[in-house]
Amino acid sequence: MNRLGGDTLRPLPRPGRWLLYAVLAAFAVFFLLPLVVVILNSFRTAQEIARTSVIGWPLGLAWQNYAEAWGGYCIAQRCEGIQPYMVNSFLLVIPATILSTALGAIAGYSISLWRFRGDTIVFAIVVMGVFLPEQMKLIPWALVLRELGLTNTIGALVLIHTVQGMSFTTLFCRNYYIGIPQDLLKAAKVDGAGYFRTFWRIILPLSPPILIVTVIWQFTGIWNEFLYGVTFTTGGQQPVTAALIAIATTPATDLVEYGIQSAAVLLAALPTLLVYFFGGRYFLRGLTAGAVK
Amino acid sequence: MAALSVRGLHKRFGTTDVLKGIDLSVESGEFAVLLGPSGCGKSTLLNVIAGLEQPNAGEVEIGGRVVNAVPPKDRDIAMVFQSYALYPSMTVRANITFGMECRGVPKRQQDEAVKRVAALLQIDRLLERKPSQLSGGQRQRVAMGRALVRDPLLFLFDEPLSNLDAQLRVDMRTEIKQLHGRIRSTIIYVTHDQIEAMTMASRIAVMNHGEVQQFAAPDTVYNKPANLFVARFLGTPPMNTVRARLEVENDALTAVIGGIARLPLLEQPAAVRAYVGRDVFLGIRPECIHDRPGGTRLTAEVEVSEPTGAETLLLLRVGGERLRARVAPDARLALGQPATFSVDTRTACLFDPQTERLIA
Numbered sequence: 150m151n152r153l154g155g156d157t158l159r160p161l162p163r164p165g166r167w168l169l170y171a172v173l174a175a176f177a178v179f180f181l182l183p184l185v186v187v188i189l190n191s192f193r194t195a196q197e198i199a200r201t202s203v204i205g206w207p208l209g210l211a212w213q214n215y216a217e218a219w220g221g222y223c224i225a226q227r228c229e230g231i232q233p234y235m236v237n238s239f240l241l242v243i244p245a246t247i248l249s250t251a252l253g254a255i256a257g258y259s260i261s262l263w264r265f266r267g268d269t270i271v272f273a274i275v276v277m278g279v280f281l282p283e284q285m286k287l288i289p290w291a292l293v294l295r296e297l298g299l300t301n302t303i304g305a306l307v308l309i310h311t312v313q314g315m316s317f318t319t320l321f322c323r324n325y326y327i328g329i330p331q332d333l334l335k336a337a338k339v340d341g342a343g344y345f346r347t348f349w350r351i352i353l354p355l356s357p358p359i360l361i362v363t364v365i366w367q368f369t370g371i372w373n374e375f376l377y378g379v380t381f382t383t384g385g386q387q388p389v390t391a392a393l394i395a396i397a398t399t400p401a402t403d404l405v406e407y408g409i410q411s412a413a414v415l416l417a418a419l420p421t422l423l424v425y426f427f428g429g430r431y432f433l434r435g436l437t438a439g440a441v442k
Numbered sequence: 443m444a445a446l447s448v449r450g451l452h453k454r455f456g457t458t459d460v461l462k463g464i465d466l467s468v469e470s471g472e473f474a475v476l477l478g479p480s481g482c483g484k485s486t487l488l489n490v491i492a493g494l495e496q497p498n499a500g501e502v503e504i505g506g507r508v509v510n511a512v513p514p515k516d517r518d519i520a521m522v523f524q525s526y527a528l529y530p531s532m533t534v535r536a537n538i539t540f541g542m543e544c545r546g547v548p549k550r551q552q553d554e555a556v557k558r559v560a561a562l563l564q565i566d567r568l569l570e571r572k573p574s575q576l577s578g579g580q581r582q583r584v585a586m587g588r589a590l591v592r593d594p595l596l597f598l599f600d601e602p603l604s605n606l607d608a609q610l611r612v613d614m615r616t617e618i619k620q621l622h623g624r625i626r627s628t629i630i631y632v633t634h635d636q637i638e639a640m641t642m643a644s645r646i647a648v649m650n651h652g653e654v655q656q657f658a659a660p661d662t663v664y665n666k667p668a669n670l671f672v673a674r675f676l677g678t679p680p681m682n683t684v685r686a687r688l689e690v691e692n693d694a695l696t697a698v699i700g701g702i703a704r705l706p707l708l709e710q711p712a713a714v715r716a717y718v719g720r721d722v723f724l725g726i727r728p729e730c731i732h733d734r735p736g737g738t739r740l741t742a743e744v745e746v747s748e749p750t751g752a753e754t755l756l757l758l759r760v761g762g763e764r765l766r767a768r769v770a771p772d773a774r775l776a777l778g779q780p781a782t783f784s785v786d787t788r789t790a791c792l793f794d795p796q797t798e799r800l801i802a
Binding site: 330332333335336337338339340341342346350351354355 | 489492493494513515516519520521524526527528529530540541544588
């Protein structure tokens with residue numbers, strides 16, 4: 150059916166449609182189940198979970214789990230909850246996102262609109278970073294950080310994510326800017342605008358759709374990043390993703406605090422979830438937007 | 443004084459020769475049109491003049507100064523683009539003042555310049571709008587305003603009307619011509635539209651394959667095309683160019699078409715005598731083959747008849763050759779039947795079949 154591509158899909162007959170919905174619903178439940186379990190457990194006390202099972206309906210609403218996870222629970226001998234680690238993550242994510250987006254915009258602008266000899270090769274090399282596995286770059290980074298004296302600092306993670314993020318941000322921005330007519334650049338040249346004035350006055354005001362995309366992409370990616378965080382920082386310097394593992398591996402008592410751990414996970418996921426809820430629309434819109442209508 | 447001189451200009455893109463030795467001199471105050479089919483190099487030539495492309499060889503001189511090493515902004519030029527290239531995020535006012543802003547012109551002077559140009563182009567009420575809020579014609583005016591505000595030595599227009607609809611194009615054509623009459627600056631205007639070229643130009647440079655075929659006044663280009671390309675490019679429909687044999691009959695030079703039709707030629711210069719007894723290309727404008735009295739009689743078979751309202755275009759057959767004719771709008775001729783027409787051979791042109799050049 151639909152081989153010619155011109156005719157639209159005909160709706161399935163009724164029994165078939167219900168079967169389809171049933172299968173889809175089953176998959177949805179299957180994929181959502183872990184999240185549901187975490188949400189439910191975040192409202193259950195450790196005693197309750199120990200008495201019954203890790204899967205179960207909360208008997209009451211144990212809000213103290215959230216308070217404890219945020220500011221009291223002991224992680225690696227510090228009993229301040231995940232709050233300091235959340236702060237670390239913000240201190241890392243905000244500059245790394247801004248820097249990688251700004252540099253990607255400038256790089257994409259150069260590659261797409263100021264053609265130079267070998268520009269496609271430069272672009273190919275930059276974009277190759279998208280495809281390289283993170284593990285491959287651990288040792289080179291370790292050497293670089295030691296040379297720079299940045300070992301075990303948040304600054305080290307900012308540097309890493311800025312540099313590595315440029316592959317994506319350059320790709321995004323270049324593909325967007327390539328849609329800007331060359332005539333605009335020519336007009337700017339005749340008008341006497343140079344490289345930076347053209348960028349600042351003409352290109353940047355056309356960029357919000359793609360900048361929103363790169364900011365969301367970078368923020369989410371860097372916030373959720375775990376490998377570099379856990380490798381290059383320890384103790385109080387760790388981002389929240391690394392600290393969550395420390396929570397799971399510090400059973401201070403014989404009672405496993407599943408409730409507090411679940412609350413901590415949800416709190417740590419909150420920033421990216423909020424970005425998704427409030428920015429997701431712009432993300433989808435920006436990916437398909439053209440620069441000039 | 444020559445406002446623009448181009449000498450021996452060559453431009454290559456990869457292995458393609460786009461400009462093959464262009465020589466052109468445009469006087470101050472002239473309206474010079476670069477006309478040619480797409481891919482003939484006319485836009486590249488304009489970009490080289492503007493400094494947006496670097497030539498591989500040759501010189502560009504603007505106002506007596508060789509500008510090969512001068513960046514576009516210092517060449518004392520202004521440019522209007524086919525796509526208008528208005529800065530989308532800026533208001534009309536900012537679009538017009540951006541060049542002055544880059545050159546550091548004081549704000550007061552900028553405001554006065556905008557006022558002057560806005561009044562000239564009647565865009566005063568659009569100044570605070572964004573380009574996306576303008577119609578095609580308005581954008582076109584703003585693009586012109588951005589060029590005019592600079593008051594340059596040389597205006598460069600790159601097919602500025604080709605994005606407008608037909609009616610607006612005709613209006614703007616008239617307006618640009620009036621504007622040129624008023625400001626008297628030098629204009630280099632690129633187009634592929636021969637009507638624009640014929641109506642606006644003081645001289646037309648007809649280009650093909652990266653070479654200037656002819657650079658002359660519109661009348662000359664139309665009536666005395668330098669070669670077969672120009673003859674076949676200009677005019678809708680273009681000049682008939684048919685093979686004919688030159689003979690002398692009763693002491694008069696006669697062109698024989700298709701072995702049957704004999705057209706005596708008047709006022710032919712001495713150079714033509716050398717071609718007697720040989721084949722040449724005979725060029726006759728369709729409007730010189732008509733159904734009014736006078737001229738030489740020609741009998742031809744009517745193959746196609748196209749009434750356009752203002753006239754009727756005919757495709758005629760004479761021996762093995764085909765000719766286009768322009769006859770009265772109400773002429774209704776039977777297809778496939780011979781009919782008799784009048785041919786005005788006074789403006790007929792003869793071309794050398796080898797060199798394809800006009801026989802002077």
